[in-house]
Structures are given as structure tokens and as C-alpha cells.
Amino acid sequence: MGGKRKKGESEGMEGDNDSKNNNKKMKQKSEILPSSVKNKEKRSAVHAKLKHQKKVEKRKKLKARDAAEKRALELGEEPAPKQIPRTIENAREADETVCMPDDEELFAGNDADEFSSILKRDRTPKILITTCRFNSTIVEYANNKEFTSIIVVHTNRREPDALLIIGLPDGPTAHFKLSSLVLRKDIKNHGNPTSHMPELVLNNFTTRLGHRIGRLIQSLFPQDPNFRGRRVVTFHNQRDFIFFRHHRYVFETKESKQSDSKGKKAKDAKGESIAKEKVVARLQECGPRFTLKLVSLQHGTFDTKGGEYEWVHKPEMDTSRRRFFL
Template identity: 45%
Template structure:
């Protein structure tokens, strides 16, 4: 039999080459598959178009933008009313087992406790009230008489603000400064039995400061004035206030400093309010900002009462409290606002 020899080396080499080509083919195929998948995904992303995030500010037409804003506002109000009705139904159905009402966290209700917080039943507080500068007023020995003046050369807005403030405070008189220094004005006020001197300062034709000096022994408080709104600038305001003595409401003056500032505001008004006028002057302290409002109330029925703002309105921020009458050079200060202490902790308040 004829035996033919088969070259093994050549076949092995050929097989190896084929294997290499096979490996390259196998390695290339998944790469192609991955690219195909990526292309398909890109195609799907291009084909599927999701609606863009809607924003009212993107609408260029002013009227349409305003209408859409009102519509969104109405929808939010409807949702809020539905949640409120739902809670009332749960309270009726479950009674005492209803879930408690959620109270949002605010800077005001997370306030850091102050050591100088006043306790009305404390004996030291009662002794201080009986011997301080306002004891004569609270004992009924003096009646408030207020002089309101301005800085030199006041503008029209400041003059209007002083006149409207005089209609709020009973027995208040407005006099122009005429270049006189406060050291000369104070003895004249004491001689004419004035119990308070109010000085309205201005900057760029806008009231920006208020000096409140209790006579004849002080103290003197300096406030920053902001957000002044006169009566003509207020919407839905009531008629002009009458000459009746208003009621006075003092809210949230809890510390020793706040207690003295609250007594200082209370001594501006007579102690016996005339309830026939139905007028209320409110000093509301919140985060060391004192908001002043002047309202007239009307009883609608036994449970409800409507209020009507009369104006003016403004906001006060205490800058310093000085012992005695006004003295810029040699005066002794009880308290001065320090900016770095305020910025250290936003939840700590002085009043």
C-alpha cells in the first residue's frame, strides 16, 4: 500500500492562523454588538421626546404669562383647601385619635432660650417695675404728652409721616426742628411738661431713623426705621382715624431688654382707652423686628370680627438703649447692637 505523508506542521500553522482569525472575529463581533446597542439606545432617546419642564417665566407674552401665573396660583390654593377639608374630616371621624397638626420649623419657634427672660410673677421684676422711670405713668401720676420733630430740612414724605404719626398717638404735637440741637430742645420740653420726645431722621428723602426719648429722666432708644407705608400708599385702607384713645397691644417682648422697650411704647398712650372708637395700635416683636400696625375692628357676630388697617405702618429695629436723656458724647449705654454677636447665632434674639 502506498503511504502518503501528511505535513503536520503546515496544517498546524494553518489552523493557528484560522484560530487567530476566529478570535479576531469573535472579539470584533461583541464590539459591533455594543456599538449597535448604543446606536439603538441613541435612536430610542431621539425618538422618545419627554415634555420639557414647564416654567411660567419662559412665556414671552406678558398677558399670557400673567394669566398662567394666576391659574397656577388658583390651583395651589385649591390643593391647599382640599387638604384642609380632608384634615377637618379626619378630625370629625377620628376625634382624639386624629393625627396631630404638623407645625413647620421656623427660626422663631426654634429660638435659643435667653437667661434674661422675664417672669411676670418674679419679685425682682415687680420691684424693678415699681422703681423704674415709667413707674409714675403706670401709677397714674402723669399723663403722656408727646412732641414729634424731625431732622434739619425735612422732605415732604418725612413731614407727612410725622403728621400721620401724630394722629395715632393722642396728645401729640408736631414742631419743626429749625436747626436747634437736641440738648437745647430737651430742657424746653421738660419745662412744658412733655413726657416724650420723638425725632424722625431721614436719608435720601426717606425716613430711616427714630429717636425715642423719655422725659425728664430717660431712657433714650434709637431705632432704625424701614418699610414705611403712608395711608395713600395702602390698599383697602379704612377711613381717617378718629380722636379716640386707641387700645395698645404689645406682643412677644419677653426679655429684660424687651420688657423695658415694651413699657416704653406703652407709656406713649393713655392708660384708659376709649373702646367706642374701636381702634388698636399694635407693636409686634418678631426676631427683634418690631412691626407697628394701626387697625379699626368691627364685630360681625358673636364669634367673628373684621379688621381694617388705617395706617401708617412701619418696622423698627433697636440700635441702642441709653440711660438718661439724649447725650451723644458722654451718654451711658445700657445696650448697643453688635453685629458680630447677631451673626454668630441666628436663633438668639435680644428682645
């Protein structure tokens, strides 16, 4: 039944098989992982080659996407929606405690919480900052002197490692782990703040717990910032780490060369280039800078024995990298 294959046909099939085998071998060579190469020089060469291949592929994809967008615009069509990179933040686990803009119960409670008198400007913040170990007499003393909050900085081997923020007269008390402290003197080209009241910026305090911590932080600052001082204090929450930064706006006048419609430098009657002044704004860090991590939030003033806790961080709560509490 089966006839003999012709010589040209068999040679053609063998050629196809050879090309397939060559492509397979080349693909296997390109997929060699650097970790499987023992020689250091060869390993670095393989790594550089893989990195270059990824860069070329990325460039091709970008060019193809730009060409597709341009073609769509020329045809009067809508371009394909831009892809949003997947991050831990936008892949966050669903949380029923996230505050919604129409949460009437939450905003109604703001008028009756411990911070309302300060945030309504009925009281002016007056903060007692100490490095002494906490004891109950501090609260009594601070209440008698009409302080609104106590900040206790805990130190370990003369290095700050924790922060207690106690609202007065009735709490609450927030306990934070403190890390990555950089003092003003150690910040390169740091600015020197003035005595003007700063503007406060709070970012990403999205849950009910975050909302409460945000109001606690807000109660530490006057509610009438003096914008002429150009001071900005920022508490930025990212993955339950609260980053503190202190900046001031700096406005600088710079000269830029004017150009005509053809892109050539504009010149006056004497043939000199005409310079145009423009104002450039930038931020200058004043410091200090540090990072906070909430450990617990307690009702009332600090009490390690009989205190009732609103929230306590426990190791078993860290079941997922995509789960956040603030």
C-alpha cells in the same frame, strides 16, 4: 458543586434585574433637578412635574393622617398629636433673660422705673414730635413745658430712616432704625381715625430688654383707652423687628339667607326667602405703617459723647438667625 441553572430560572432572574434597572432609571429621571436642564422649556416642564409630585405626596400624607385620626376616634383611642411646623421662632436659642411669670424681681422693679408715674396714671403722656436734629436745648425746653417724651424723626434725603424716643425728665433714650414706611394716603381704602384714645396692643416683648422697650412704648400712650372709638394701635415684635399698625374696628350688618333643617332656603307664607341679619366685624387700617429695629438703649437723655448705654446692637452679635434680643 454548582449545578447549571434552569432556563426558566435564569430568564426569571434576568426579568427581575430588568425591572430593577427600569425602576432605577425612572427614579433617576424623576430626580432630575431643574437647574441641571439647560433648555428653558424643558426646565420649566421639569419644575412643574416636581411641584406636582410634591403636591400629590402632600395630599396623600394628609389623607392618611385624616384617616388615622378618624379610625382612632371610632375605636375610642386618642389620635396622634398634631405635628407643629418648625419655625425660626419656635427654634429660638435659649435665652436666660426671657421674662418668667413668677419673676418677682422684674415686676418689683416696675414700680421704681422711669415709666411708672405714667403707667400708674400719675402723669398724662404729653409728646413732643420733631424732625429737627437733636440737641440738648430740646430736652431743656420740653422739660420746662412738662412734656413726658420726645420723639425725634431723623430723615435722609427727606425720607424718614431713624427714630429717637427720649423719656423725660431722666431718660432712657431708645434709638431705632425706621424702614418700610407707608403713609395713610398711600394705603388703599384707609380709614380715618377719630380723636378717641386708642387701645394699645404689645406682642412678643419677652426678654428683660423687650420688657423695658415695651414699657417705653407703653409710656407714649394714655392708659385709659376709649373703646367707643374702636381704635387699636399694635406694636408686634417678630425676630426683633417691631411692626407698627394702626386699625379701627368696623361693624357691618349683612343679610344671610335662612335655611330649614333639610338645608333648603326658608320661605315665608308668600313664598319669599327669609333673610336674617348678622353683624360682621372687620379691621380697617388707618395708617401709617412702619417697621422699627432697635439700635441702642441709653441711660438718661440722648448723649453721643458721654452717654452710658444699657444695650447696643453690634454686627458680631448676629451669629445666628435663631438668636433674638427682644
